[in-house]
Amino acid sequence: MRRLFHAVLLGLIGAGIVHIVVLMLVPDFSERDAWSRLAMASDLYRMTRLDAEAGGAPVVKSVDPLFYAAACRFDLAEGLVRIKAPGHVPFWSVSVYDRNGHNFYSFNDHTATGGVLDTVVLTPAQMIDVRRELPEELQGAIFVEAPIEEGIFVIRAFVPDDSWKPIVSRFLEQSSCELQEY
Amino acid sequence: MLKTALLTLLSLAIAVGVGGGSVWYALQAQDGVGAIRIGQWTAFPEIGTQGADPYSKARVAREGVLALGKAEGLSFIAERDAAGEPLRRECAYTIEGGFPTARFWTLYAADQSLGVVDTGKPRLAALQSYQVLRQPDNAVTIAVGNRPAPGNWLLTDGFGKMYFVLTFYDTPIASSTGLSDVALPSIVKVGCNA
Secondary structure, three states, X not given: OHHHHHHHHHHHHHHHHHHXXXXXXXXXXXXXXXXXXXXXXXXXXXXXXXXXXXXXXOOOOXXXXXXXXXXXXXXXXXXXXXXXXXXXXXXXXXXEEEOOOOEEEEEEOOOOHHHOXXXXXXXXXXXXXXXXXXXXXXXXXXXXXXXXXXXXXXXXEEOOOHHHHHHHHHHHHOOEEEEEOO | OHHHHHHHHHHHHHHHHHHHHHHHHHHHOOOOOOOEEEOOEEEOOOOOOOOOXXXXXXXXXXXXXXXXXXXXXXXXXXXXXXXXXXXXXXXXXXXXXXXXXXXXXXXXXXXXXXXXXXXXXXXXXXXXXXXXXXXXXXXEEEEEEOXXXXXXXXXXXXXXXXXXEEEEEOOHHHOHHHHOOOOOOEEEEEEEOO
């Protein structure tokens, strides 16, 4: 009887250890995280619609039904990435995520010059290089320094009512996500 | 000898079964570590950031969420009404009260997976602050149900569990210091279709 009690107690202590280990391993081994889902849907540097409106099931659970969203994956080891979207919509906001889907930088249209989305994501080392000689065409861009290599860039745009759907759709479709040489 | 082997097996079974099962259970629960409750509404201001707790990080990885950034907005989820009863799609509710400062907000009725409920009609089960009618004191009253209602009407339909998701965009309350004195509207049940 004492040995049974002993075994159960040992099992419960083990359960605690397993709980912690599994919890820590889930983020590293998940094949259903945002990066993996996007990788299945499209290539690096390709803007992909996240909402179901573009046809088919939503790639990543896009939270708000009154929003359209698009995302692209990038790898800063290859160079800096520039994201642009022409036109004006009632509200847009963008977020930069690392490989694990952790948000580390976000801003919205009130931050941008004239409300136009034009931003460059780069590592601190690339920032030093770019600062030395700022190219003419990057003058108005918002620079996001990111101490990462692989990451995800998401644009979200508000659709107040049905009449805005084509305009907001066009805004996202014309957005670009380009690898820049410097 | 056999007894020792069996006891070892029992220990291992308990360790793996209870350990794995408890992680699964913890990740299923809507409520959790890092949650902030205001009335019936729950928010996870830290979710999807490096500073989040291990449970939120695991949830983010498992469900493939890309959480809203602090400059984007903050989502609140309600799963119970003011009386503590779970929200049901077959019931009618009144959402009433003042809303905290934000550029705008959206409200929608969600199913278990937190997607918008399928009403089977062109009208979406969602409202946003630019289209609502307000009281003289800036408060908003919203009727929720499958029967059209005067004023603000949020259409829901079907049967089963329901959630309300209220998201504030470009709002100062997303920085957690502002969350202490925020008041959110109350959810009162009006009646149910049996």
